[in-house]
Amino acid sequence: MEKLVVKVCLGTTCFVMGGSNLQELSELVPQKYGDKVEVTGSPCLGLCSIKMEYAKAPYVKVGNEVVEDATVEKVIAAIEKHINNKN
Amino acid sequence: MFIDISCAQKKKYNQNAFGDYFVSGRFPDMNRVVAVLSDGLGSGIKANILACMTSTMLLKFMENNSDIEKSCEIIMNSLPVCKVRGISYSTFSAIDCYDDGKATIVEEGNPDFIWIRNMEVLKPEYQIIESKTFKNRKMKVYSIKLEKNDRIVFCSDGATQVAMGTKGYPLGLERKGLIKIILKKLEQEPEISSNDLSDFLVKQIEMIAPNKELKDDTSIMSLYCRDPREALIFTGPPYHQEKDSYYATAFKEFKGKKAISGGTTANIISRELNIPVTAELSLNSGKLPGLSKMEGVDLVTEGILTLTKTLEYLESGKPEKDAAETLMKFMLDSDCINFLVGAQMNKAHYDPNLPVEIEIRKNIIKQIAKVLEEKYLKKVKVQFV
Numbered sequence: 001m002e003k004l005v006v007k008v009c010l011g012t013t014c015f016v017m018g019g020s021n022l023q024e025l026s027e028l029v030p031q032k033y034g035d036k037v038e039v040t041g042s043p044c045l046g047l048c049s050i051k052m053e054y055a056k057a058p059y060v061k062v063g064n065e066v067v068e069d070a071t072v073e074k075v076i077a078a079i080e081k082h083i084n085n086k087n
Numbered sequence: 088m089f090i091d092i093s094c095a096q097k098k099k100y101n102q103n104a105f106g107d108y109f110v111s112g113r114f115p116d117m118n119r120v121v122a123v124l125s126d127g128l129g130s131g132i133k134a135n136i137l138a139c140m141t142s143t144m145l146l147k148f149m150e151n152n153s154d155i156e157k158s159c160e161i162i163m164n165s166l167p168v169c170k171v172r173g174i175s176y177s178t179f180s181a182i183d184c185y186d187d188g189k190a191t192i193v194e195e196g197n198p199d200f201i202w203i204r205n206m207e208v209l210k211p212e213y214q215i216i217e218s219k220t221f222k223n224r225k226m227k228v229y230s231i232k233l234e235k236n237d238r239i240v241f242c243s244d245g246a247t248q249v250a251m252g253t254k255g256y257p258l259g260l261e262r263k264g265l266i267k268i269i270l271k272k273l274e275q276e277p278e279i280s281s282n283d284l285s286d287f288l289v290k291q292i293e294m295i296a297p298n299k300e301l302k303d304d305t306s307i308m309s310l311y312c313r314d315p316r317e318a319l320i321f322t323g324p325p326y327h328q329e330k331d332s333y334y335a336t337a338f339k340e341f342k343g344k345k346a347i348s349g350g351t352t353a354n355i356i357s358r359e360l361n362i363p364v365t366a367e368l369s370l371n372s373g374k375l376p377g378l379s380k381m382e383g384v385d386l387v388t389e390g391i392l393t394l395t396k397t398l399e400y401l402e403s404g405k406p407e408k409d410a411a412e413t414l415m416k417f418m419l420d421s422d423c424i425n426f427l428v429g430a431q432m433n434k435a436h437y438d439p440n441l442p443v444e445i446e447i448r449k450n451i452i453k454q455i456a457k458v459l460e461e462k463y464l465k466k467v468k469v470q471f472v
Contacts, residue, residue: 008368009350010350010366010368010376010377010379010389011350011351011376011389012350012389012390012391012392012433012436012445013433013435013436013438013441015375015376015389015392016392016441016442016443016445017441017442019376020374020376022368023368023369023370023372023377024370025368026368026369026370027370039368040365040366040367040368041365041366041367041368041376041377041379042350042366043349043350043351043353043354043364043366043379043387043389044349044350044351044353044354046351046354048433048435049351049433049434049435057435
């Protein structure tokens with residue numbers, strides 16, 4: 001099975017809008033999903049500048065899905081959805 | 088040629104103020120460095136005031152190319168008179184030096200400076216100028232030409248007289264003892280920075296002092312003439328997007344250490360040069376986003392937050408463990424720091440709903456450049472693109 005990649009934006013906007021709390025995922029996700037899900041950072045996903053009118057930072061990408069206003073719970077929910085869909 | 092200059096000091100045991108004072112100024116437009124080390128009479132606050140007045144006044148006089156003899160008379164006349172000894176007194180060593188190696192050195196009362204070339208101590212000629220109004224005050228004036236890899240060490244008499252009267256050092260360490268320590272260190276580490284050499288020497292001197300208790304304030308000011316260590320910091324996307332490729336190539340071809348400060352900037356360079364960039368997600372990055380990695384680039388950090396923190400650390404000298412500390416170290420390990428500052432702004436940064444205020448990049452860089460030049464004597468070039 002292909003690994004699901006989770007990318008947390010570490011750009012300025014996302015970081016100050018709550019992205020700093022998402023760093024928890026670096027420990028939580030491997031504990032919960034082991035090798036099935038890979039979680040990394042991204043210098044910037046570039047979403048805050050194009051999606052300005054929504055102002056929904058922080059952003060996280062779970063596979064190809066963009067999670068807006070991301071929280072640890074939201075990201076975990078998105079991961080669950082992907083895994084369940086695949087199964 | 089770059090003149091790497093630094094000073095390390097230790098206070099006299101049980102004193103809470105430094106009785107020696109060091110000041111310096113770098114003038115990049117004139118390729119010139121001026122530095123003064125002064126030793127005030129006595130110790131503690133009194134000595135500190137005398138030395139501080141002497142060195143800051145002398146630095147100003149030298150900056151303005153005033154006549155050295157006249158300047159010194161003015162200084163001696165302005166210093167407060169010591170209640171105990173009835174004199175106003177502080178000794179000094181001063182150097183006015185250009186990147187081409189031309190240097191003027193003036194000494195009054197401090198031990199003779201040590202000039203080392205190819206592991207040999209040189210004995211330069213000097214001229215003696217006697218004070219007309221103050222008896223026994225003589226200045227030595229040297230005009231010398233420095234060459235690449237030359238080193239000069241100035242010290243206060245606390246360094247040469249350390250441990251005086253002990254069995255091992257009846258007359259103190261003396262200038263020759265200090266020379267021995269310097270040469271031995273240079274043999275082990277021929278390219279040691281002025282900062283590390285001064286630190287090392289002061290620590291050695293403290294070790295020699297009985298019970299490691301210094302009887303006098305001790306200072307080492309050291310100069311090292313060498314090729315400059317160049318660094319380039321690219322921060323912010325270029326204003327004209329069509330020039331991304333041009334600046335990315337310029338970044339790639341830069342000879343020296345390279346850093347990128349900014350997520351979008353890192354992505355642009357990654358895209359243009361076709362080198363992947365990866366960011367580490369970690370709980371150990373402190374209050375700032377962690378570092379990213381890109382092959383061929385020495386350091387990749389987030390932009391504004393990290394730069395703002397770096398400025399704070401540069402000003403306070405008290406960094407915490409985070410990306411800004413790494414960026415600060417990157418800057419301090421270089422002599423000439425070039426900033427390539429993209430002028431394009433991310434509107435999202437100026438959303439009033441953001442929980443913190445985000446500074447304008449241009450302003451932070453200007454402030455960083457100022458503190459690097461004035462406090463850390465770096466050569467800084469800023470180019471807005």
